[in-house]
Amino acid sequence: MRIILFGPPGSGKGTQGNLLEKKYGFPKISMGDLLRSEVQDGTPLGKEAEAKMNRGELVSDDIVVKMIKNRIFKPECQKGYIMDGFPRDISQAQRLEEIDPASEEMAIEIYLSDQAALNRLGARRVCPDCDAIYNLINKPPKKDETCDVCEEKLMLRDDDKPGVIKDRLKIYHEQTEVLIEYYSRKKVYFRIDGEETVESVFQHISSLLDKELARSQEAEVTK
């Protein structure tokens, strides 16, 4: 099973991906992490990617797809894997299918309205000293905007300022709209309400996944 996770900034996509990995044992393949680790390990593909980045160029799809291919054919990915941050367009989606056509597919979007994303990220505060992250709405510090540990005044990160969030949301919508359409046509698109608590969102994703896994097993048996 190939699970493709989508979600705007603030949707908790990263957290949900980690929870899924833990519960089902499907490795989460985060595109950023994969790229970084190939570069760090100095693999031939990593070196190629690094050379591009040093020249200020984008790492080509060819390189990225090869990295993914190496990763998803490792034994631990045999039952399933979770894609985070890839594909970002239809051509990438198609290439993903080409390298692993046998795998069933689910595109899961953790849906959050723009307003909810703005509220959530705008309430995020970080300690400049120990990097602890708080949220004034659902994980407030004990004392008003002050770190529980080092008593430093908490800060709003530049990334979480309203103008920047709006830009990030715009990019997200532009990228994902076409993909949602694409996966809807393939009848593998599922939308989960991301406005609930982490636990409740995870429960919804889990029950959806359980259902699909059972269905796919049944199909396997009757083959």
Ligand SMILES: [Zn+2]
């Ligand atoms: Zn602190």
